[in-house]
Amino acid sequence: MSDQAKDNATMIVFDGDLDKAIASFIIATGAAAMGKKVTMFFTFWGLNVLRKDEAINIQDKNFLEKMFEKMMPRGPKKLKLSKMNYGGAGSYLMKKMMKEHNVQTLPELIELAQDLDVKMVACTMTMDVMGLKEEELMDGIEYAGVASYLSEAEDANVNLFI
Known part of the structure; x- marks a missing residue:
């Protein structure tokens, strides 16, 4: 590691809850x-x-990979709150409150991050474990393993885990 970062x-984005994803992008x-x-x-x-958001028909998935695909939320518009979700009502109310207070939605924050050249990297090992394919993920992201993240983290003075 260098003498001065x-x-x-x-940041490692480990969680797929709506509120945590919003915080990550903010x-x-x-x-x-x-x-x-x-x-x-x-x-x-x-x-x-x-x-x-849309389903991608991929023929070479095994049974468990297909199960993961069906059980996981499909994209930022389908994420649920970590607390007080109440069958989706909490997510709806959170989005409503954000709109009333002129806070950008998660899809808008993702687009802003791309405009600001935030590097978004999908973990290839996890993609393998969960049976996710590149064509199932949004455009404009990169694919790499943990060594790539650690290399970036060595040159950073802020490292977060969300």
Whole structure:
């Protein structure tokens, strides 16, 4: 590791809950707006944030991979709150309150992150474990393993796990 970390930020997005995903992107876009080079590394349930809304028919999935595909939320519009979800009512109310207070939606925050050149990386090992294929995830992201994240983290003075 260098004697002094660069003015960069990294974050591991491990969780796929709506509120945690929103917080991740608010932090990432804020850091990018301050001039930091930001890398978001999505792993395990955090990969659901990057899923496309529409189903992709992939023939070479085994039974367990197909089960994961059906059970996991498909993209940022389908994520649930970590607390007080109440069968989707909590997510609906949160989105309503955000709109009333002019807070950007999660899809808008993702688009802003892309506009600010936030590097979004999908964990390839987790994709293998969960049976996710590149064509199931949104465009404009990168694919790498943990060594890539650790290399970025070595050059950062902010490292978060969400």
